[in-house]
Amino acid sequence: MVNLKNLQSDSHEHSYTAKVLPTQTADEWNRNLIHDLEAFGLKNPGRVYRNLSVPTVVEHALARGEGQLADNGALVVRTGKYTGRSPKDRFIVDEPIIRDEIDWNQYNVPISSTHFERLYSKVLAYIQGRDLYIFDGYIGADPRYRYGVRIINELAWQNLFAHQLFLRPTADELVNHQVDFTVIAVPGLEGDPVTDGVHSEAFIVLHLTKKIVLIGGSHYAGEIKKSIFSMMNYFMTKQSVLPMHCAANLDRHGHTALFFGLSGTGKTTLSADPECRLIGDDEHGWSSEGIFNFEGGCYAKTIRLDPEREPQIWSALRFGSLLENVILDPETRIPDYDDSSLTENTRAAYPLRYIPNCSLFGMDSHPKTIMFLTADAFGVLPPIAKLTREQAMYHFLSGYTSKLAGTERGITVPQVTFSACFGQAFFPLSPLVYDEMLGERLRQHPDTRVYLVNTGWSGGPYGVGKRISLKHTRTMVSAALKGKLEEVNYQPHPIFQVLVPETVPGVPAKILNPQNTWGDPIAYEQQAIELARRFVENFQQFAVEREIIEAGPIVK
Structure with a gap:
């Protein structure tokens, strides 16, 4: 029997608190919650808190010694050993019904149902007697593609994270809330590689058929966010929705733009434009009706x-x-x-x-402009270049960038990487599935412009050249969004074939051609050829149309 010494709830939009003592009769939604928890095997916890208000959950975190208040009012916490995602500790339960669908690789690592059940039992045993914080909300701003999420936390501050990142329900929605995805995050519980089928004390285990995620051993809250994103990246394709690792905004003319890129490439920064309304900073879907945000918050x-x-x-x-x-x-x-x-x-x-002039609706029309952001550590890609449809499909599959320091455990300097779909670690299916969906969207919407934007280095590789200035990048992106780059002349890059603008209003012409920023043209060409070779080698894994292959770099 769930301990109801103090089962509380407080929605964000409609502040209310319902305290249910053991001698009282629980109202309907409390009974449903109790039933749901017991059905999950979550028995005999301590106090259970559901959808507490922000002030209340912050008070809990402070009282429990989980963090401190900064002078600006933010709650500040430390995540210990794990200060970034741990992709080597992420698993998908291998079941016959999904086995042939999943793109098993270094990111989608199989774990047996037996090991999952053993971990699940450990989680249930660990929870007994411990206070729990539950957030019930949604993922997916478009009601046609929305899923109910339940995040169960042992830490109050992680429940605040869930409250601010996902879509928050109204009081009426909370009463009738239906759970589709469940995440149980117990960072205090460590896995055992000997008995649990995991690689370390940390584990992030996705059970796609049961729609359950188990997280343990890591306090890094980003694991909660990205595990739900991975779920969406599987289920959205079943509804012909392209899930995307991108930011999105809306300009004053009603034109939407998408910003693809791995962590640290500028999605959040560039999409938070004072002249535009932010739709979302990281995760979106592209349906036959338009685009929509998956989340209700930002993680910058x-x-x-x-x-x-x-x-x-x-x-x-x-x-x-x-x-x-x-x-x-x-x-x-x-x-x-x-x-x-x-x-x-x-x-x-x-x-x-909290972002001024944001779009709380979270949905809008088909994108007018798409930006592929890459932090080029080689320093050879142009700061902005226009792509054909075939080039867009090539670069979407390639997902070239540099992993920046800190975004994953052990990354201290930029590392060259190819991450398909600009986020392969989050996509359970073959990259070809998502690339074909993108190609079809671009075919259906031929007016959508696609650009490759280098937010990395210029004038030399990392350690020699300089990071392209944010001011110049903003100016180039703004020009693209306003259609000003439709009025300039382009020259194809001799190696990468992308179309390089000869001029961009407000940007020195010298920096547009990356070779001009290097002191030694021969050194530039050698470096560019080396990167081109890496593109070609990486792309050999993909069986695609010849037109897409030929849209890539030329290696003589």
Whole structure:
């Protein structure tokens, strides 16, 4: 029997609290919650708190010693050993019904049903007697493609994270909430590689048929977010929706734009444009009706955050926001966003509504412009280039970028990587499934413009060249969004074949051709050829149409 010493609930939009004592009769939704928990095998927990208000859950986190308040009001926590995702500890339960669908690889690692059940039993035993924080909400802003999520946490601060990142229900929606996906996050429970079929003490296990995620051994909250994203990346394709690892915004003319890219390439920064309405910063779907946000919040990198360069993110860091691994001054409690002593991957979580002029609707029309963001550590790609449909499909499959410091465990300097769909670690199916869906969308919407944007290095590789200035990148992106790049001349790059603009209003012409920024043209060509070879070698794994293959780099 669930211990109801203090079962509480408080929705975000309609502040209410229902305390149910053992001698009282629980109302209908409380009875449903109890039944649901027992059906899951979650018996004999301590106190159970459901959808607490932000002030209440922050109070709980502080009272439990889980974090501190910064001078801006944000709750600041530390995640210990795991300050980024741990992709080597992510598993998908291998079952006959899905076995032939899944793209088994270094990211989609199989684990047996037997090991899952053993871990599940350990989780249930661990939970007994412990207080639980439950967030019931949604993933998917479009009601036609929405799923109910239940996040069960042992830590109050992680429940705040769930509250701010996912879509929050109204009081009426909470009463009738139906659970599709369940995440149980118990970072205090460690896995055992000897008995549990895992690789370390950390485990992130997705059971696609049961729609359950188990997370243990890691306090990094990003695992909660990305596990639900992985679920959506599987189930959305069943409804002919292209799931995308991208940000999205809307300009004053009603034109939407998508920003694809791995962590640290600029999705959140570039999409948070004061001249545009932010739809979402990381996860979206593209249906036959248009695009829609999966989430209700943002998860931004804060390392070296500057109020002048990123004013919208800076202003979003206030009471109700969560800061991960940000160092505070011990006296003033002022955050030091330049301090990377714990990790380069310092993070902030906050609801979308903290961004001025955001789109709370979370849905809009088909994209007018698409940006593929890449942090090129070779320093040879142009800062912006236009792509044909075939080139777009080639670069979407390639997903070239550099993993930036801190976004994953062990990454301290940029590492060249090819991550299909600009986020292969989150996509359970073959990249070809998603690429074909993208190609079909571009065929259906021929006016959609696609650009490759290098937010990485210029004038030399990492360690020699300089990072392309955010000011110039913003100017180029703005020109593309406003259609100004339709009015300029282009030259195909001699190696990468992408179309390089000869001019961009407000940007020095010299930096547009990357070879001009290098002191040694021969060194540039050698470096460009080396990167082109890596593109070609990586692309050999894909069986696609000749037109797509020929849209890639030329290696003589």
